[in-house]
Amino acid sequence: MEEQYYALPEDFLSDITFCNYCKGAPEKDVQYWTNWLKAHPGMAHIFREAEHLYKMIGVYDEGYQQAFERFSNEIHTTIQPKRRWLNVRNAVAAASLLALVSASLYYTLRPAGTTAVAQVSGPLYDTIDAGIGQVRSIRLADSSTVVLNSHSRLLIPTDYNKHERKVILAEGEAFFDVTHHANHPFTVKSKGVETRVLGTSFNVQAYTEKAGMRITLLTGSISVHTGIAPQPILLKPDEQLTISADRTYAVQRVPAARYSKWINGELDFYGQSLQDIAATLSTRYGAIFVFTDNRCRKELFTASFDKGMPLKKVLALLSINRNIYFEQKGDTVLVHMR
Incomplete structure (x- = not known):
């Protein structure tokens, strides 16, 4: 099998x-x-x-x-x-x-933009959604801030900060700027992985259409409990933990600031595969990418695009000096090898 x-x-x-x-x-x-x-x-x-x-x-x-x-x-x-x-x-x-x-x-029902789910046993959550093409900023009860990328969902217990500080990134990508609190660590759960901090800023990417996930640290330090490694993985600034589809993991040095440019509406790809880039473009523009040749998926790109750039122009720039071209048919983008 x-x-x-x-x-x-x-x-x-x-x-x-x-x-x-x-x-x-x-x-x-x-x-x-x-x-x-x-x-x-x-x-x-x-x-x-x-x-x-x-x-x-x-x-x-x-x-x-x-x-x-x-x-x-x-x-x-x-x-x-x-x-x-x-x-x-x-x-x-x-x-x-x-x-x-x-x-x-x-x-x-909760205030506009949130929905609460009640249950007999277990916590009550508020859910915050960012739709296709949206970026949403949330200020938590402890003054920490979370910025949600397009097509993302955050779950916040309604008793957040009363006893503990835990949130769930159920889908998508989020940037966390956490207020320091020595007695109450901040925890983000996503795809079975827990990231724990006292006060720092970091980015978590965990879209379901991307098989793995990435955690990138900008400032401070974080401890990541993967459920794979025998011990928690400690990250320093400008380090990134990647968990792959086969449940392997690796830590590498990266220019971490690049991984939060999306907060300002920019698109920035640093050595990413076209398959992952297509997933990002899909959440930003609502397009569906279809690869007619699987060799296209593994092509690596490093590129930046300004806020508001049309998808057609992004695709044109990505295809320059490449053996890849894009064919748009409505909301569908066919990816071909030349």
């Missing part, structure tokens, strides 16, 4: 062999996932939550997406008028929100 990357519960639920494992048949799928779990102990919490979600919404033979839509419709019939189902497809996929789909769900 081909090894794939599983970052969220929905990744497991979209795999028919995992659903077979949850059903207990056939034996070859049960054995495969039993062995997989032993080989990936750091993923046990997400694996178990995917099992729980499977039992909760009943994926069965209809597929994850259809099952989740059915489950959402069923919940709609049980809630009062003027209340609404939180669109938590990605949030449910994030490990920490799985518990919100419990037997006694109820829903509460």
Whole structure:
């Protein structure tokens, strides 16, 4: 069976062999996932939550997406008028929100731009979303600030800073400028990885369409608990931790300031593959990139583009002196080799 990357519960639920494992048949799928779990102990919490979600919404033979839509419709019939189902497809996929789909769900509307999800046991979260092409800045209760990049979602416990400072980057990219508090470390959870600090500034990129994730430190110091490395990884300024699709990791020196230019609307790519660049452009412009030749994906680029530059011009500049060209058809961009 081909090894794939599983970052969220929905990744497991979209795999028919995992659903077979949850059903207990056939034996070859049960054995495969039993062995997989032993080989990936750091993923046990997400694996178990995917099992729980499977039992909760009943994926069965209809597929994850259809099952989740059915489950959402069923919940709609049980809630009062003027209340609404939180669109938590990605949030449910994030490990920490799985518990919100419990037997006694109820829903509460929050101020514009946020939605709170209440549950019998576990925390209540406010969710902050940045849509396609948006950049949003949030000031937290402890005066720390978070800037969300396009197509990103942040989950903030409603009791944030009362007992602890923890947030969840459920999807996308965020820049954190954390106020120092010696007795209350600040923690960001994303894709099963925890980044802990006392006071510093750093960038986390964890888009679901990008198999891995990147944590880049600008100032201060951070401790990253990956679930892979035997010990927490300590980063210094201008260091970047990359966690790859195969759950390997590496630390390298980088010009960290380049990785936060997006805050000002700039696009900046430093030795990035065209596949990752396409994912970034997709979230910025809402385009869908289709590679007609897989060799294009691994092409590396270092380039910067000003705020507001049209996608057509960005693509034209990327293709200069390259054996790659882009063909736009509406919202779809075909990537070809010459």
